[in-house]
Each structure stands twice: as structure tokens, then as C-alpha cells.
Amino acid sequence: MPTDSGVDRARLAALFARERSSFAARRPRSAAAHAGADHLFGRVPMTWMNKNAAGFPIYAASARGARLTDLDGHTYVDFCLGDTGAMAGHSPAPVVEAVTRQLADAGGATTMLPTEDAAWVGAELARRFGLPYWSFALTATDANRWAIRLLRAVSGRPKILVNSYCYHGSVDESLIVVGPDGHGMSREGNVGAPTDVTTTSRVAEFNDLAGLERELAHGDVAAVLMEPALTNIGIVLPAPGYLAGVRELTRRYGTYLMNDETHTFSAGPGGATAAWGLEPDVLTIGKSIAGGIPIGAYGLSASLADALTARADLDLVDMGGVGGTLAGNPVSLAAARATLESVLTEEAFAGMIATAAEFATGVRKLIESARLPWSVAQLGARVEYRFADPAPVNGTESAASADPELEDFLHVYLANRGILLTPFHNMALMSPATTLDDVARHHEVFAEALAELTGPA
Incomplete structure (x- = not known):
């Protein structure tokens, strides 16, 4: 855990417990599918799929463009996009x-x-x-x-x-x-x-x-x-x-x-x-x-x-x-x-990078308003918020700035409200199908999360 991510740890723990409970209650079919996968090593097709914040993974039923729907019928704006594998969008x-x-x-x-x-x-x-x-x-x-x-x-x-x-x-x-x-x-x-x-x-x-x-x-x-x-x-x-x-x-x-x-x-x-x-x-x-x-x-x-x-x-x-x-x-x-x-043409990249810039600008403003010591980095169509300011300049600093509990809370909070980020970190990727309305929805939910983390008890 970093020395200071700017949040109250007791409040974070309580919020995280609430969000995990809500996640499990609203996804009985995903929970059952995971519990029944007795012959899969780790109960998942590949063990890294156990990198999830909620105790069991979301099971996908369908995906198209920048949307993914799970077994329980919840539809998500997907900023994970297969951790880059679906940067073109799902099933273009x-x-x-x-x-x-x-x-x-x-x-x-x-x-x-x-x-x-x-x-x-x-x-x-x-x-x-x-x-x-x-x-x-x-x-x-x-x-x-x-x-x-x-x-x-x-x-x-x-x-x-x-x-x-x-x-x-x-x-x-x-x-x-x-x-x-x-x-x-x-x-x-x-x-x-x-x-x-x-x-x-x-x-x-x-x-x-x-x-x-x-x-x-x-x-x-x-x-x-x-x-x-x-x-x-x-x-x-x-x-x-x-x-x-x-x-x-x-x-x-x-x-x-x-x-x-x-x-x-x-x-x-x-x-x-x-x-x-x-x-x-x-x-x-x-x-x-x-x-x-x-x-x-x-x-x-x-x-x-x-x-x-x-x-x-x-x-x-x-x-x-x-x-x-x-x-x-x-x-x-x-x-x-x-x-x-x-699909991943020059024109598409221009739109994806512009959408990412809107994502980065909005997140940066929300972090500043919440007075949190975090930072934002953009790499073309990819954006990430970090629990450190100034941003890390090498891998060792970056690893040291991680806050797994805070990261997991944000992932579950967002998922419970229809937003998927890459499970390995706080990364959002834009596809040609990602819209400014999708970005606005992320910012709306992210602002709610920050308010609960930093507002009056």
C-alpha cells in the first residue's frame, strides 16, 4: 500500500464491503457458473481471469462494439476491451x-x-x-x-x-x-x-x-x-x-x-x-x-x-x-x-485519441476537485489514473504507488453501475465504437465514487 492515497482507510473498507456484497447479490448466474466450474484449474479458463475485485469474475454472455452483457443481463460500457485485444471493438x-x-x-x-x-x-x-x-x-x-x-x-x-x-x-x-x-x-x-x-x-x-x-x-x-x-x-x-x-x-x-x-x-x-x-x-x-x-x-x-x-x-x-x-x-x-x-484506420485512431483526451481531461478535473494526490496519464487511445502525484517515472515507482484495496473498490463500484475497466489496473481504452456519452457516463459514476470516498461521513 502507498504511504498516502488520500483516502480514509476505514471508510474505504466499509464502502468496499458494501460494493462486493451488492456485486454478489446482483449476479447469481455468474456466481453459479464460477462455483460449478469444477474441472477448470482455478475455476477459470486461464488463471489470470481470477484477477478480479469482487470474489468471482463476471461471466460474459455477449459483446458488441463497446458494450458487453453478462449472464445476469447487466450491460456494461466496456473500457477494458479485452485488455487491448478488442481495441477494435467487440466483433467489428x-x-x-x-x-x-x-x-x-x-x-x-x-x-x-x-x-x-x-x-x-x-x-x-x-x-x-x-x-x-x-x-x-x-x-x-x-x-x-x-x-x-x-x-x-x-x-x-x-x-x-x-x-x-x-x-x-x-x-x-x-x-x-x-x-x-x-x-x-x-x-x-x-x-x-x-x-x-x-x-x-x-x-x-x-x-x-x-x-x-x-x-x-x-x-x-x-x-x-x-x-x-x-x-x-x-x-x-x-x-x-x-x-x-x-x-x-x-x-x-x-x-x-x-x-x-x-x-x-x-x-x-x-x-x-x-x-x-x-x-x-x-x-x-x-x-x-x-x-x-x-x-x-x-x-x-x-x-x-x-x-x-x-x-x-x-x-x-x-x-x-x-x-x-x-x-x-x-x-x-x-x-x-x-x-x-x-477498422483500426487512421481516421478511427484520430477519433479514439480525441475521445481519450476527453476522458483524461474529465478525470483530471474530478481528481483535482476532490483534492486527491492522484495523476492521469494518456497514451493515445489509452488513459489511466494513478494514486500518485507526480506520476511515477519508472516501473519500481509505479509498482510502489499501487493501492490494491482502493483499486479494487473503484473497479467493483464502477462495475456495479455498468462500467468496466481493465482488471489489472485503472486503465480505460477507447475503441472506434466508444462514444463521448460513454465517457460522460464513466465520469458521472467516477464522481459519485470520489464523493463517497472523500465527502462527509
Whole structure:
């Protein structure tokens, strides 16, 4: 818990208990579905679905655009959007049409053969992000893993450097943080690590160029894998000159730069890479580019692609460790083409970012009116409010500013009144279907929550 989130803890505890009780009473069908899932590990399809604030998860019955309806008939304005996976909105019509056509008319969910959609998507990703060569996976986690193998091979160096409290899926090398002594240590809760993470990875704080250079000076780092802005620990934006400094240092020390844009794609149609003029050697992305259909992708610079194809000793075709049978399947690529061509367009991003700006401005005003020591960060179509002011400047500060009880209270309070936020943090994402009325509804409920937290007893 932070030293001071600006709220009375006893009042918070009482309000939280009230909201959890109301949540359970109004969702008997979700509660029963959860109680009856005896053969699911953790009673959920994937254990992270137990990251919820109310004791059991909401069970979805349907979703369309920026709306989700649960088993008990409650409809929500969905600012979670599958934690970015549904940034295009739920079941956008062009994606539904493309996937249906592929399955019903073209026939075949997986063939282990290329389709023309794959070449179109590769060309579009090259246009948007500036990297000329692309390959596909089923998740961004896999894209990161495969790209890491390529960079270790071509550089001859063993280690990967990440930022403390970064998010790159379940990539083993990323589960390292800066410890109290300033050195790298395994992130708390790291499950079944194949080896001590300090043998595979180095770590530096985000926004710390001196710390980055100190680690790169060892000469054993194949690549810096980073988000252009931290996201999953709470949005931490780069300080002026920081990203340019990272690029200069990686070039100086002969280290590849790998940008993970899975979440920072919210910055614009070409992600933070295009919005901020970045020049990575590798770019990875996933989730949203196929409208919610599983996909991952990684792009390579021309020089890196040439270096890899020149290595006859690397098995890039059969069992070399950089592929999966279902990767690049025609359904994923049909969905990606429809999403990029017709849904997450430049025009759509302009509207999403403008809507997010309205969200950020309104939340900031409400926090200021309540005299709370919180802050707001915006990353394109993504907005987050933090329980710290000034906002954290690195991952360790961001982790320290967390207030799980306060966060959970706000999530349940909002859900009880028809608003969904990302369960992992206080993040709201705008889709092309999100409206200013949706934003206004969030602000109305958020204002009520703050009034109950800070008003007269």
C-alpha cells in the first residue's frame, strides 16, 4: 500500500464491503457458473481471469462494439476491451465478415500454406511501422520469444535487457526487476523459472539512461526489449530525450533494439514507433491487430533480415525454435487484414485519441476537485489514473504507488453501475465504437465514487 492515497482507510473498507456484497447479490448466474466450474484449474479458463475485485469474475454472455452483457443481463460500457485485444471493438463487422468468409466460403482454419492476406498484412505493417519484413505468431508472447532467439543467434550474445516491471507476456527473460540493492532479481511470484533470471537477463529502470549504459557496458546484451512507454504496471511515459538516448546507446554498444508495441499501439495507427519517430531493429505486436482473433507478429529491419538469411547454420525452416504449426493461419490473417484495412484506420485512431483526451481531461478535473494526490496519464487511445502525484517515472515507482484495496473498490463500484475497466489496473481504452456519452457516463459514476470516498461521513 502507498504511504498516502488520500483516502480514509476505514471508510474505504466499509464502502468496499458494501460494493462486493451488492456485486454478489446482483449476479447469481455468474456466481453459479464460477462455483460449478469444477474441472477448470482455478475455476477459470486461464488463471489470470481470477484477477478480479469482487470474489468471482463476471461471466460474459455477449459483446458488441463497446458494450458487453453478462449472464445476469447487466450491460456494461466496456473500457477494458479485452485488455487491448478488442481495441477494435467487440466483433467489428468487417472482421466477422472476413472470418466467416474464410471459414464458410474459402474453407479451412489452418492449412500450413500461405494466403494472399498474409502478404497484404505484412505490407501494411511495413507501411505503418517502417520495418520491411514480417513474420507471424499466435501471440505477442510468442513473437517476443522467437525474435529473442533470432537476436541471440545473430549477435552471439546471451543476455536480453528489459525495464523493471515491463510487460512482454510470459517471456522468461522479462521476469526480472531492479532489487532494493540496485541489482537485478527475479520478479516476485515468477512461476517455474527454468533458470535464475539473472543468468539470462539484465535490467534497468525505465527513463534511466545511466543505468541502461551501465548494463550495456558488460558487452553481453543481444537486445534491449522494451515498451516505448510502460503500460501493464500503469502507464509510465518516456521523459524527453529518453527514447532517443536508448537508441543511441544500443547502437554505440552493438545491441539490437526491440520495441514491443502490443499495448503502445494505442498511440496511433503506427503505434509509438510512428507517432514518436522511433527506429527499432525489431518490432513485436499482437492482440488488437486482428480484431480479437489470436495473432502475433514481429517485424525486422532490412539489415537484420539480411544478417539472418546469410547464416546457413541457422535452421529457420524446420526445428530451429522460431515457429508454430498454427502461426500465420488463414483465419488470423483474414481477420488482421480486415482490422487494419477497415477498422483500426487512421481516421478511427484520430477519433479514439480525441475521445481519450476527453476522458483524461474529465478525470483530471474530478481528481483535482476532490483534492486527491492522484495523476492521469494518456497514451493515445489509452488513459489511466494513478494514486500518485507526480506520476511515477519508472516501473519500481509505479509498482510502489499501487493501492490494491482502493483499486479494487473503484473497479467493483464502477462495475456495479455498468462500467468496466481493465482488471489489472485503472486503465480505460477507447475503441472506434466508444462514444463521448460513454465517457460522460464513466465520469458521472467516477464522481459519485470520489464523493463517497472523500465527502462527509
